[in-house]
Amino acid sequence: MSGLASAxxxxxxxxxxxxxxxxxxGVVAIALMVIAILIQVFFRYVLDNALPWPDEAxxxxxxxxxxxxxxxxxxxxxxxxxDMVPLMLPRIPGQVLSLLLLIVSLAMLLVAVTIGWSExxxxxxxxxxxxxxxxxxxxxxDWYRIPxxxxxxxxxxxxxxxxxxxIELILxxxxxxxxxxxxxPEIADAPxxxx
Amino acid sequence: xxxxxxxxxxxxxxxxxPVFFALLAAPGIxxxxxxxxxxxxxxxRNVYNGMDSFPLMAIPFFMLAGELxxxxxxxxxxxEFSQALMGHFRGGLAHVNVLSSILFAGLSGxxxxxxxxxGSMLIPAMEKQGYTRKFAAAITAAxxxxxxxxxxxGIMIIYAYVMGExxxxxxxxxxxxxxxxxVGLMLMIKVMADKYDFPVASRKYTWxxxxxxxxxxxxxxxxxxxxxxxxxxxxxxxxEAAAVAVGYAFIIGFFVLRTLTLKEVPEILSxxxxxxxxxxxxxxxxxxxxxxxxxxxxxxxxxxxxxxLSENPLILLLLINLLLFVVGMFLDAGPAIIILGPIxxxxxxxxxxxxxxxxxIMSVNLTVGLATPPMGLVLFVAAAVSREKVETIAKAILPFxxxxxxxxxxxxxxxxxxxTIPRITGFAN
Numbered sequence: 001m002s003g004l005a006s007a008x009x010x011x012x013x014x015x016x017x018x019x020x021x022x023x024x025x026g027v028v029a030i031a032l033m034v035i036a037i038l039i040q041v042f043f044r045y046v047l048d049n050a051l052p053w054p055d056e057a058x059x060x061x062x063x064x065x066x067x068x069x070x071x072x073x074x075x076x077x078x079x080x081x082x083d084m085v086p087l088m089l090p091r092i093p094g095q096v097l098s099l100l101l102l103i104v105s106l107a108m109l110l111v112a113v114t115i116g117w118s119e120x121x122x123x124x125x126x127x128x129x130x131x132x133x134x135x136x137x138x139x140x141x142d143w144y145r146i147p148x149x150x151x152x153x154x155x156x157x158x159x160x161x162x163x164x165x166x167i168e169l170i171l172x173x174x175x176x177x178x179x180x181x182x183x184x185p186e187i188a189d190a191p192x193x194x195x
Numbered sequence: 196x197x198x199x200x201x202x203x204x205x206x207x208x209x210x211x212x213p214v215f216f217a218l219l220a221a222p223g224i225x226x227x228x229x230x231x232x233x234x235x236x237x238x239x240r241n242v243y244n245g246m247d248s249f250p251l252m253a254i255p256f257f258m259l260a261g262e263l264x265x266x267x268x269x270x271x272x273x274x275e276f277s278q279a280l281m282g283h284f285r286g287g288l289a290h291v292n293v294l295s296s297i298l299f300a301g302l303s304g305x306x307x308x309x310x311x312x313x314g315s316m317l318i319p320a321m322e323k324q325g326y327t328r329k330f331a332a333a334i335t336a337a338x339x340x341x342x343x344x345x346x347x348x349g350i351m352i353i354y355a356y357v358m359g360e361x362x363x364x365x366x367x368x369x370x371x372x373x374x375x376x377x378v379g380l381m382l383m384i385k386v387m388a389d390k391y392d393f394p395v396a397s398r399k400y401t402w403x404x405x406x407x408x409x410x411x412x413x414x415x416x417x418x419x420x421x422x423x424x425x426x427x428x429x430x431x432x433x434x435e436a437a438a439v440a441v442g443y444a445f446i447i448g449f450f451v452l453r454t455l456t457l458k459e460v461p462e463i464l465s466x467x468x469x470x471x472x473x474x475x476x477x478x479x480x481x482x483x484x485x486x487x488x489x490x491x492x493x494x495x496x497x498x499x500x501x502x503x504l505s506e507n508p509l510i511l512l513l514l515i516n517l518l519l520f521v522v523g524m525f526l527d528a529g530p531a532i533i534i535l536g537p538i539x540x541x542x543x544x545x546x547x548x549x550x551x552x553x554x555x556i557m558s559v560n561l562t563v564g565l566a567t568p569p570m571g572l573v574l575f576v577a578a579a580v581s582r583e584k585v586e587t588i589a590k591a592i593l594p595f596x597x598x599x600x601x602x603x604x605x606x607x608x609x610x611x612x613x614x615t616i617p618r619i620t621g622f623a624n
């Protein structure tokens with residue numbers, strides 16, 4: 001058990017640190033989404049000039065916000081589930097079931113990461129976005145058209161982070177199963193959903 | 196073989212696999228067993244494409260607008276305004292609780308935000324006036340379900356996107372049912388107030404005092420006017436209206452009421468982002484699930500099964516309401532809509548039920564489920580806010596649940612209640 005606890009500590013630290021950074025980027029992304037759409041509204045209705053990029057830029061930010069912030073919600077127990085059966089079972093069978101469910105989730109995420117990688121590096125990712133460009137010179141003379149793979153990478157990164165969280169949760173479940181649940185460091189609760 | 200994905204999905208769901216994984220695991224495993232590995236890639240693509248959507252952006256925006264309003268001291272202005280109008284009635288604070296929920300619903304569209312914001316203010320105030328804590332918590336939880344029924348509404352945006360309906364039509368169709376729930380609860384309070392001799396909250400406000408309270412609540416109350424007016428007037432799309440609502444809430448909080456500080460902004464953005472990220476992933480998974488639902492011909496087979504029970508749409512609507520009510524007891528409204536919408540929607544549309552009407556039946560029924568035991572989300576929030584036991588609140592809420600069930604049946608069997616406004620405004624046929 002002490003071996004498990006010592007394996008859990010660095011993973012928890014890496015996840016905590018990485019996800020804090022991801023949340024910070026996610027906060028910027030959601031703010032940029034709002035700004036992009038307000039610019040779109042302002043230009044279309046006030047200046048009578050429909051800009052081509054705000055829609056795609058906002059979607060770009062939303063996808064990255066989702067990929068970067070969903071793993072925090074998963075870690076904090078914010079993924080909706082009907083957990084009556086694991087809670088109704090006696091302690092050991094309930095915890096074994098929870099562990100099995102985490103293993104099923106991990107298997108799915110591992111399949112998703114292989115598909116995600118081939119999607120990002122494959123044919124679909126080579127197309128360019130419709131209206132997103134990055135300046136590549138200080139004088140704004142040269143522009144680089146952002147490829148779709150940059151958008152598609154959001155889900156892949158999200159899946160990788162979910163795998164890291166899932167491994168931590170599996171280790172926590174094993175420690176709990178072995179009777180060390182009260183020694184586990186606490187994880188903050190997630191906020192509620194669309195309701 | 197693909198038809199087995201529904202029972203497999205239900206088993207995964209019942210044993211506690213998170214809905215996001217269950218939506219993908221059941222079809223994924225069966226496709227893999229069927230040797231259709233290429234289609235598993237399609238599942239992944241559908242999750243991504245399902246999330247990559249402009250209309251869906253309204254969800255994080257409305258959540259953010261709600262958070263900004265909540266922190267910006269807007270709740271207290273709504274309560275003061277409600278008190279000025281209804282505080283002098285017997286059972287005044289209970290009426291104020293319901294009216295505040297109706298007004299709050301026009302700003303946030305979240306039952307949880309309503310329960311925590313209004314509950315933390317009104318439950319202690321009601322207790323101080325002699326109401327029991329369980330009654331105060333029960334009426335707070337019961338009235339909070341108006342939040343996702345009156346526009347804007349997160350769950351209606353989800354339904355509209357997953358089922359390809361008009362957000363504006365659903366928003367408009369929710370107005371009358373939401374007000375009916377509010378009026379029904381007030382009637383029940385009136386009956387209980389006379390029977391149990393509830394206190395009055397305050398003396399009758401004079402008209403100048405009422406004008407003062409109205410002025411203080413003016414800017415917050417303008418939000419639904421901007422949102423609905425913008426959408427109906429063809430000025431904004433619902434997503435743009437949601438972004439404008441965020442900008443408006445920000446300006447009010449910082450510059451008009453001056454109750455928000457810059458220090459609070461990162462936490463507000465983070466809360467809205469975290470909540471939205473889970474919902475967006477779920478919607479992505481729902482779009483993948485929906486593809487498999489249509490490929491499996493499950494709706495057709497379920498439709499013939501349901502039609503074998505009865506061919507009378509009125510009886511079928513009764514049965515479906517019972518099913519939705521039971522589902523709502525165990526599952527939150529958003530995930531339930533994501534799961535059941537693609538399965539049940541096409542069946543009832545083919546039976547001649549208007550898709551907007553069916554959407555409202557489903558949304559209202561599952562939203563009421565948020566306040567039903569054993570897994571009602573707002574019951575838990577009300578319990579946390581009031582420090583009363585969930586089971587005690589669950590008993591005290593029963594008269595109010597009865598009212599909400601009556602409203603569900605009224606909107607089910609009188610389509611005009613929900614359909615008149617969208618029809619008059621040209622958003623539904």
